[in-house]
Amino acid sequence: MAGNSFGLLFRITTFGESHGKAIGVVVDGVPAGLPLSSEDIYRELMLRRPGHRYGTPRRELDVPEIVSGVFRGVTSGGPVTVLIWNRDVDSSPYEELKYTPRPGHADLQMIRKYGFDAWDYRGGGRASGRETAARVAAGAIAKKLLCSLGILIIGYVRSIGKLRLEKEVHDPQILLRARLSPVKTFDPEFENKVMSLIDEVRRRGDSIGGCVEVVAFNVPPGLGEPVFDKLKADIAKAIMSIPGTVGVEFGLGMRLSEMLGSEASDSLIVEDGYVRYLRNVQGGIVGGISTGEPIIVRAYFKPTSSIALGIRTVDIRKMREVEIKVRGRHDPCIAIRAVPVVEAMLAIVLVDHAMRCGLISTDRLTLREVKNIEKYWDIYLRYSPPIDKSVEDRG
Numbered sequence: 120m121a122g123n124s125f126g127l128l129f130r131i132t133t134f135g136e137s138h139g140k141a142i143g144v145v146v147d148g149v150p151a152g153l154p155l156s157s158e159d160i161y162r163e164l165m166l167r168r169p170g171h172r173y174g175t176p177r178r179e180l181d182v183p184e185i186v187s188g189v190f191r192g193v194t195s196g197g198p199v200t201v202l203i204w205n206r207d208v209d210s211s212p213y214e215e216l217k218y219t220p221r222p223g224h225a226d227l228q229m230i231r232k233y234g235f236d237a238w239d240y241r242g243g244g245r246a247s248g249r250e251t252a253a254r255v256a257a258g259a260i261a262k263k264l265l266c267s268l269g270i271l272i273i274g275y276v277r278s279i280g281k282l283r284l285e286k287e288v289h290d291p292q293i294l295l296r297a298r299l300s301p302v303k304t305f306d307p308e309f310e311n312k313v314m315s316l317i318d319e320v321r322r323r324g325d326s327i328g329g330c331v332e333v334v335a336f337n338v339p340p341g342l343g344e345p346v347f348d349k350l351k352a353d354i355a356k357a358i359m360s361i362p363g364t365v366g367v368e369f370g371l372g373m374r375l376s377e378m379l380g381s382e383a384s385d386s387l388i389v390e391d392g393y394v395r396y397l398r399n400v401q402g403g404i405v406g407g408i409s410t411g412e413p414i415i416v417r418a419y420f421k422p423t424s425s426i427a428l429g430i431r432t433v434d435i436r437k438m439r440e441v442e443i444k445v446r447g448r449h450d451p452c453i454a455i456r457a458v459p460v461v462e463a464m465l466a467i468v469l470v471d472h473a474m475r476c477g478l479i480s481t482d483r484l485t486l487r488e489v490k491n492i493e494k495y496w497d498i499y500l501r502y503s504p505p506i507d508k509s510v511e512d513r514g
């Protein structure tokens with residue numbers, strides 16, 4: 120199976136299956152001198168952790184263990200390996216499901232491509248949403264490195280089904296509140312509406328799609344290359360590799376395709392002796408290169424395909440059409456749990472490009488950079504849920 124690695128200079132390789140012993144990530148290209156603890160990573164993992172009412176009831180602690188690349192609390196320059204043990208594994212529903220591939224999941228394609236006997240049918244194997252925990256772990260390292268440039272990456276749920284937040288808010292202090300929300304939104308009124316919608320969908324045994332917006336603040340101009348390695352192309356690939364995504368857009372996005380040039384045009388202005396974009400219609404990237412305006416990305420997710428309502432499929436032993444009801448533990452809405460995953464993938468691409476143009480070293484960090492990291496990382500910490508006591512349950 121190819122394609123388990125992503126990135127050029129800041130390169131991640133994820134490993135593990137949903138119901139295997141552990142999942143994890145090897146991160147290559149981390150400079151020496153970055154203060155890094157498992158708690159830093161755990162705080163980010165807690166944002167995607169299942170086990171609350173608006174996610175799957177699968178109860179994973181997701182306590183990370185750093186097994187290489189950190190010496191005395193600081194990165195050594197070697198590959199950083201993070202392990203996350205799978206604990207709350209119940210593979211029994213998948214025994215019944217293995218001959219009846221779920222149409223919206225990767226099952227049939229995995230069987231056809233790798234062979235039925237090699238296919239780890241338990242919980243989707245490599246194609247499981249659980250793999251994204253490893254991306255979030257790598258994303259924590261990427262986010263922390265980006266703090267050296269003062270870059271903050273903040274995501275939130277923008278819409279669930281047809282329920283959409285109409286406000287355009289691009290103030291980091293407000294958006295950060297989404298980190299503390301069970302449904303990842305900064306707006307209390309929208310939060311209530313989302314919670315009742317998810318409750319209703321779950322009661323019906325159904326699922327629902329949604330959209331996540333992520334904004335990267337303080338990105339310097341100049342990240343990205345003008346031809347194949349356009350920043351937007353790399354971000355699009357990073358986001359479209361997240362399971363369950365159906366689309367990605369920047370700035371005004373698809374709406375631009377319905378506009379006249381006169382409606383869509385941006386203007387260059389001078390502000391404090393600096394050339395800026397007035398409207399940021401393209402979301403911080405023009406010509407494949409960051410403009411210095413906030414990068415605004417939206418990722419669209421389909422409704423979770425495993426639902427308790429009936430799904431038509433084929434029993435591949437008998438080659439007969441049948442109806443299945445997926446009994447396992449599933450997310451009613453992928454978009455909510457995907458917020459930290461989209462943030463992580465954006466962070467990974469930005470670090471990689473910052474390294475490519477020499478703004479972050481692959482060798483070592485300077486003292487000034489470490490000071491900046493502490494300052495900006497503290498902003499995330501102030502908007503992190505308290506560490507769950509179950510973190511002590513290491514075993």
Ligand SMILES: Cc1cc2nc3c(=O)[nH]c(=O)nc-3n(C[C@H](O)[C@H](O)[C@H](O)COP(=O)(O)O)c2cc1C
Pocket residue numbers: 175223224225243246247248249251361362363364423424425448449450453456457460
């Ligand atoms: C955080 C997260 C959680 C997910 N949880 C589920 C789930 O509980 N049930 C499910 O059927 N799919 C879930 N998915 C989506 C599947 O992994 C995905 O649909 C599948 O791998 C097929 O890939 P595709 O939808 O990109 O084509 C989840 C995805 C993410 C990112």
